[in-house]
Amino acid sequence: MAGPFTSVYTFYRNGFKAMTVGRTLWKIILIKLIIMFAVLKLFFFPNYLKTNFQTDEQRADHVLEQLSRPAVPNR
């Protein structure tokens, strides 16, 4: 008799094997995740504060500086 882990593995394996439209959907999900994390996040969406400042203290200082500036007309 198969153990619980084997049963779960078999359940998932058979499920994935029997997919029809699901195969296309998984391809779309994977392509989407690759575009999001390997392209967009990496090259276009760096975390501004993490990239430009080393410590939390510096980040806090930067934000406080932004917040401490009085209003001036928009350009």
Added chain:
Amino acid sequence: MMDVDISLVNWSRAQFALTAMYHWIFVPLTLGLSFLCAMFESIYVRTGNEKWKALTRFWMTLFGINFAIGVATGIILEFEFGTNWSNYSWMVGDIFGAPLAVEGIFAFFLEATFFAVMFFGWNRVSKGFHLFSTWMVAIGSNLSALWILVANAWMQYPVGMAFNPETARFEMENFWTVLFSPVAMSKFTHATSSGFVLAALFVVAISSWYLLKGRHVDMAKKSIIVASVFGLLGSIFVAFTGDEAAFENAQHQPMKLAAYEGLYKGENNAGLIALGVINSAKKPGDQQSPFFFELKFPGLLSLLANRRVGSFVPGINDLVYGNKEQKIMGVAEKMKIGQQAVADLALFKQARKEKNDVVAAEALSRFTANKHYLGYGYLMTPEQAVPPVSISFYSFHIMVVLGMFFPLLFIVYLYFTLKGNIGEQRWLLPIGVVSFFLGHVAGQAGWAVAEVGRQPWAIQGLLPVNVATTNIAVGHVQTTFFMFLGVFTLLLIAEIKIMMKQISIGPEGI
């Protein structure tokens, strides 16, 4: 930070709006269709009728397509927080970062287990466990929308947290106040129940299309009955939660309420606009008429806003310029207090750097007294506190009109389906098909009311959007805006193509 290029702020806002709007194409259908699938399957398990099983599997496939295409589109919003809204993100990161991460992990495990049983488990697990899994997916999907809506509600009504001027961060004072704030509760219930209505419209639309084509007639009628009951109950709930949302707006964001009603001059026994053409050239304080044409329900706005007949509802002019009689402080006065808070924040920071504890303590004391109007210190003119009135007004009224139309549609569908001649109503079925798209219009309009109507604030009264924005190159934001437009449009085309294919195949055996 007010020297940020205004086009940068607008492009950052446009990008966030674009992402959120695309995200909201997929999300509400997931929220509602998951419950409909659970209901269909419950009927199958109770009756043992294989037709209900085939029907359930068909709608579950469409649910799966929508889920797969839409999944993770919301993560892009988090990317944008870190890049385009770094000041805002830093200020609230302590509060929302961890719960959103927990929610993500919760959703992942839920999906990895119950989703798998739902899609792979037919004939492999017991009927009861399969049904349990489907219900868990429905409940879990809806719960996973909770914290992001709580976060949004907090931005509209910031309670339960305190701003720490040492770290420039908001810190949690009372978790339960944040979670159970009336704005959070009305937002969560209103947003999720609008998803129920959209999903019911989706099922009605596709079933109507089958009836028009004379295909899968039995399945279409069965689906319409369940969807119409669910949609009708959902519509009633949406109306109640919408009423609560309007009441909360009146209490905590009166400018938003005044904007979406086009109310410039406050009045007792204020009427609710039923129909109107707004004068978009009208500015606060001028003598122009706010409407070219208007039709009102007398006294209804006072009742909606304050739950008291004849009560005073402040207009845009009262809120901008103040109204002594009604004890309403004007924006100019709030700006003075806010400017003092900004100056004291700067002084506190400088004194801390110079280790001058006496000056720092004095500055902190004044800042604490004035911090509730901090955001007003960044405004240039009192009129900047007014959101775009035309967009707010039309979005609100489109949402309300459609919100009244949907329950009527469900009632008519139920009447003819129970009478047994729904397939003969050739005038009604095309309306049913089109109504799904109207459901999307209503949902998007609802978010426009909530988000455009609260401008200029990222956090109500505390942080305007131009201070929340990161000062990066506008060209960068423009580039990524069009990249997202391309990626999301491709995803939408993929969803429509795959769905259309499955719909044309239809359910097996019925």
